[in-house]
Amino acid sequence: MKHLLGISDLSAEEIRNILDRARYYADALRDGRWDRAKLENKIVLSLFFENSTRTVTSFDMAAKRLGADVVNWNAELSSLKKDESFTDTIDTLSAMEPDAIVIRHHEYGAPGFVASRVRCPVINAGDSWREHPTQALLDALTMEQEKGQLEGLEVAICGDVAHSRVANSNILLLSKMGANVRVVAPEMLMPEKMPVAGVPTFTSLEEGIEGADIVMMLRIQKERMERSLIPDDAAFFRQYGLTAERLKCAKKDARVMHPGPMNRGLEIADDVADDPERSLLIKQVANGIPTRMAVLDILLGG
Numbered sequence: 001m002k003h004l005l006g007i008s009d010l011s012a013e014e015i016r017n018i019l020d021r022a023r024y025y026a027d028a029l030r031d032g033r034w035d036r037a038k039l040e041n042k043i044v045l046s047l048f049f050e051n052s053t054r055t056v057t058s059f060d061m062a063a064k065r066l067g068a069d070v071v072n073w074n075a076e077l078s079s080l081k082k083d084e085s086f087t088d089t090i091d092t093l094s095a096m097e098p099d100a101i102v103i104r105h106h107e108y109g110a111p112g113f114v115a116s117r118v119r120c121p122v123i124n125a126g127d128s129w130r131e132h133p134t135q136a137l138l139d140a141l142t143m144e145q146e147k148g149q150l151e152g153l154e155v156a157i158c159g160d161v162a163h164s165r166v167a168n169s170n171i172l173l174l175s176k177m178g179a180n181v182r183v184v185a186p187e188m189l190m191p192e193k194m195p196v197a198g199v200p201t202f203t204s205l206e207e208g209i210e211g212a213d214i215v216m217m218l219r220i221q222k223e224r225m226e227r228s229l230i231p232d233d234a235a236f237f238r239q240y241g242l243t244a245e246r247l248k249c250a251k252k253d254a255r256v257m258h259p260g261p262m263n264r265g266l267e268i269a270d271d272v273a274d275d276p277e278r279s280l281l282i283k284q285v286a287n288g289i290p291t292r293m294a295v296l297d298i299l300l301g302g
């Protein structure tokens with residue numbers, strides 16, 4: 001593995017390898033024992049062209065927990081604002097020889113383009129609607145910790161699937177690892193094409209989550225809609241919001257996930273999001289660190 005551009009490039013064996021290393025770091029962080037100098041003298045350059053709370057911070061902390069230095073480049077303060085082209089910007093930053101680049105970008109495939117021009121590993125932190133591989137990996141780690149294994153797990157991915165790179169990467173990963181994934185969305189938020197053939201689709205949330213072990217809710221991404229597909233938030237919540245009552249349609253011990261940021265009262269009710277037993281939202285966030293430590297270690301640690 002030279003870069004991490006998407007789950008689509010990975011074999012089941014490579015995914016297994018990353019998840020095993022992520023689990024190792026999750027345990028090590030808990031016990032306070034790991035090699036804090038593993039990436040000493042390495043510099044990770046972090047390029048975020050889109051907003052982020054969880055992803056940018058956990059890449060930063062993951063790199064620092066392994067002893068690397070992180071340079072957080074700021075698009076707003078950069079020479080892009082002086083009309084420097086994206087290509088010239090990348091060539092300029094590459095000339096400074098970072099040891100790895102983490103990039104989030106609104107253009108489809110931007111991380112792959114960067115990987116073709118630089119001499120270091122490139123990690124995709126989310127591109128357009130295409131992929132968000134480290135999110136799918138941290139979600140898989142969370143599911144394995146909770147449910148033991150991915151194989152045979154029933155996972156329902158629900159909500160704004162059409163605009164979600166998180167859904168794409170999760171569908172790819174879960175299918176490769178033998179889970180049974182289905183998608184629940186209203187017609188207008190259903191993707192035209194699935195990343196994997198044969199994924200069952202449902203327009204009813206109640207039917208779609210029946211028998212699910214994991215109910216993964218997605219944020220309604222209004223900023224990606226050309227026109228408002230959700231004219232009435234309250235009406236959407238009545239039909240597609242995950243409430244405690246609706247969750248009864250899933251398995252009794254089903255768990256709820258959401259990549260964040262969430263819209264409370266739109267795709268998810270407060271009591272479900274904050275349910276200490278059934279909601280895995282906080283665990284997902286925490287798992288961002290060991291998962292990204294694993295990816296950085298595999299790509300940079302030698």
Ligand code: NCD
Pocket residue numbers: 054055126132135165166218219221259260261
């Ligand atoms: C997601 C993203 O940016 O792709 N958030 C995240 O990284 N945890 C999902 C979203 O924005 O809805």
